[in-house]
Structures are given as C-alpha cells and as structure tokens.
Amino acid sequence: MIVTRPNVAVIGGGLAGLSCARHLQDAGCRTTVFEKARGPGGRMSTRRGADWQCDHGAQYFTVRDNRFRDEVARWEAAGVAGLWEPRLVELTAAGTCARKAPDSVARFVGIPRMSAPAGWLASNLCVHSGHTIVDMQHDRAGWRLKSQEHGMHEDRFDAVVLAVPGPQATVLLAPLLPLTARQTPADMLPCWTLMLRYRTPGIRFAPGYDAAFVNHGPLAWIARDGSKPGRQGSEAWVLQASARWSAAHLEDDDEAVCAALLAAFAELGAPPPDAVTAHRWRYARAANGHSDQPDQHGAGREPGLQREAVWLPAVRVGMCGDWLAGGRVEDAWLSGRALAAQVLTSMACTTSS
Ligand SMILES: Cc1cc2nc3c(=O)[nH]c(=O)nc-3n(C[C@H](O)[C@H](O)[C@H](O)COP(=O)(O)OP(=O)(O)OC[C@H]3O[C@@H](n4cnc5c(N)ncnc54)[C@H](O)[C@@H]3O)c2cc1C
Structure with a gap:
C-alpha cells in the first residue's frame, strides 16, 4: 500500500512535540497532537x-x-x-x-x-488538548490511541511520536516494546x-x-x-x-x-x-x-546526551524531547526537528516501495 500523506500522531504538546508536528506538517504529513493539559507549552509554561x-x-x-x-x-x-x-x-x-x-x-x-511561542507553533496544527493518552494499540492497519478523558480516538495513525518526558514515554511504550538500553530514558x-x-x-x-x-x-x-x-x-x-x-x-x-x-x-x-x-x-x-x-x-x-531522538522504523514509533538532546528549550525544539527528519526519511523509504 502506498501512503501518500502519512498520518502521524504526536503525544505531547510541549516544544519538542510541536516542533516535530510543525516540521512533519510542513513536509506534507497529516499530524494530530494530543496534549493532556488545557493548552500547549509543557514545561515552557x-x-x-x-x-x-x-x-x-x-x-x-x-x-x-x-x-x-x-x-x-x-x-x-x-x-x-x-x-x-x-x-x-x-x-x-x-x-x-x-x-x-x-x-x-x-x-x-x-x-x-x-508559553507564547508554543501557542504560536500550535496555531495552525490540529491539537487536542485535555487528552491524556493512556494506551496505544497496534494492528496491521496502524496505531490507535486511547485517552483517559475521551476513550479510543477514531483515527488510525501510520506513525506515533512520543514527545513526553522519558519516564512517561516508558510507561506507554514498555508494555508494547522491549526498549534497549540506548532507548531507555535517563x-x-x-x-x-x-x-x-x-x-x-x-x-x-x-x-x-x-x-x-x-x-x-x-x-x-x-x-x-x-x-x-x-x-x-x-x-x-x-x-x-x-x-x-x-x-x-x-x-x-x-x-x-x-x-x-x-x-x-x-x-x-x-x-x-x-x-x-x-x-x-x-x-x-x-x-x-x-x-x-x-x-x-x-x-x-x-x-550531556547526544542522541537527539529515537526512531523505531519497524513499528513506526519515535521519541523526542529535551531529555534526549540536552535538557534545554533549544534541545527540545532540535529533538522534535531531528525526529521529524527521521520519520520523513523512513516513511519515504517504506511507502514508495
Ligand atoms: C522548573 C523548570 C525550569 C527550567 N528552566 C529552564 C531554563 O531556564 N532554560 C531552558 O532552556 N530550559 C529550562 N527548563 C527545561 C525546559 O522547560 C524543557 O527543556 C522544555 O520545555 C522541554 O520540552 P519538551 O517538549 O521536551 O517536554 P515538555 O515541555 O515536558 O512537553 C511534554 C508534554 O507532554 C504532555 N504529556 C505528558 N504525558 C502525556 C500523555 N500521556 N498524553 C498527552 N500528553 C502528555 C505534557 O503535558 C507536556 O505538555 C526548565 C524546566 C523546568 C521544569
């Protein structure tokens, strides 16, 4: 199947998630950001x-x-x-x-x-605030996400980006994937x-x-x-x-x-x-x-860590955030950008065959 316009879910509306979503959207992907708080920004708050x-x-x-x-x-x-x-x-x-x-x-x-730069970045993205993602399910048709507040989301996604602090990413991923030491959050x-x-x-x-x-x-x-x-x-x-x-x-x-x-x-x-x-x-x-x-x-x-982002092409799941890239606002933005580039390269490879 050729996916012409990948549909990517981004969990976390902090700077890393917004940066990733903006870069993916600018490159032609559909993106949906799920944020548990009332608005975007995360720790830039x-x-x-x-x-x-x-x-x-x-x-x-x-x-x-x-x-x-x-x-x-x-x-x-x-x-x-x-x-x-x-x-x-x-x-x-x-x-x-x-x-x-x-x-x-x-x-x-x-x-x-x-929080103003985050609000600006989010302004032309699809952001669902008040959605705490508690479960991710994968089948042959893609990924589905369940939030605590609204239950199972209707869309299926070709890829999922976790743009949340490392320990929170682990809670969501650990039941699904064995993470290697390199992928395990600090x-x-x-x-x-x-x-x-x-x-x-x-x-x-x-x-x-x-x-x-x-x-x-x-x-x-x-x-x-x-x-x-x-x-x-x-x-x-x-x-x-x-x-x-x-x-x-x-x-x-x-x-x-x-x-x-x-x-x-x-x-x-x-x-x-x-x-x-x-x-x-x-x-x-x-x-x-x-x-x-x-x-x-x-x-x-x-x-400091120099990983920038983690992308698992076999399951089309990625992680980004300041914790992967150095711990500052700048690192969060760069991490989201780096992951978007990896997603685009990977999806282009897998979707053009
Ligand atoms: C007290 C403090 C002081 C700081 N001072 C500085 C400083 O002076 N200079 C500097 O450069 N940096 C500073 N930082 C760090 C900076 O804030 C971060 O590097 C940056 O904001 C991280 O962005 P992020 O997108 O990686 O993560 P976050 O901003 O944490 O974004 C993650 C988002 O995911 C959401 N989320 C989490 N779990 C879920 C879920 N299950 N479902 C949906 N959404 C979820 C969260 O609500 C959050 O909005 C400071 C941080 C703190 C806390």
Missing part, C-alpha cells in the same frame, strides 16, 4: 490568576544552534518572544551578593508569557517551585536585582516575573528549589514546602508575600542534560 501571571517552568532560553536561531527570529517577528535583560546576580552564601559580570549570553523569553530531576504575589501597596521585595542564581540553601533560582518584557498584573516572584532539595522533599505537602522556601527567601531580605502557589515538577530536567542555570548544587551532572 505560565500560571495565571485573575490579576497575576508567572512563568513557573522554563525561565528563559538561550540559542546556540543556527537552526534554532532562525526559529527564534521567526518568534520575534511574530511578537511571541524577545530578549530579557535582567539585572542578574549570584548569591553565593547567606547575605553575600555578587553581581554577575555582563556576559555575552542572550536570554530570550516568550512574550507576553513563556533519570529526570524534580523541581519544587513557588509563585509569590505582592498586592499590598508599599510592600515589595526590591533587592536591586531582577533575578539571582542562589548557590546555597534550598533555593537555586529566584526571579521577578515583571522584569520580563510584556508582563502584566500583580508583582510576582518565582522561587525554584535546587534539584537536591526538591528530590529530598519530593513527597512533602505544599504547606511544608512553602514554609521552607519562604523562610529561605526571607533570609534574602524578602517580606512575606500576600499569596503563594506551589507547583511540583516531578520531571523538570534531565539528570544528564545541560543547564543554563548553575542550579546544580547536588544535581550530579554527567556529560
């Missing part, structure tokens, strides 16, 4: 309330690869990303604050929120995150910097969300705990985590906020990935 917003996943992204540079230029032209030039410091021990020398690193953010590190709001007039944390790498205690990163371009709403700060602290307190309840991290923030001179929301990222960063943030006290890094 922003929490919003009635009068506030705060990026609580990726804080910024950097550019090393020229292909990603071109993509970021497209995002800038569309008005969904731009440079963030924070007053950045490093807090090396309680009370000491070393201003970071101006570095040559260009830091980008989504505008008006971190561990991922957690990150407890707090979003703080200051609404009381006259009460602000104004330390003379916008963001800080914190190299002691439970905190690893703090940032004033309003210092990023295009932000609106109440004064908001994000606090991210180190990987080591987050792992040690992974199963703590929100209340205990808030108490510990707010105490550490108070030691930096911050007044108590009016409202706090906690979020636990169980799978924040690949344990063997790269990081732009020196948040690694305790993370135990190994050299």
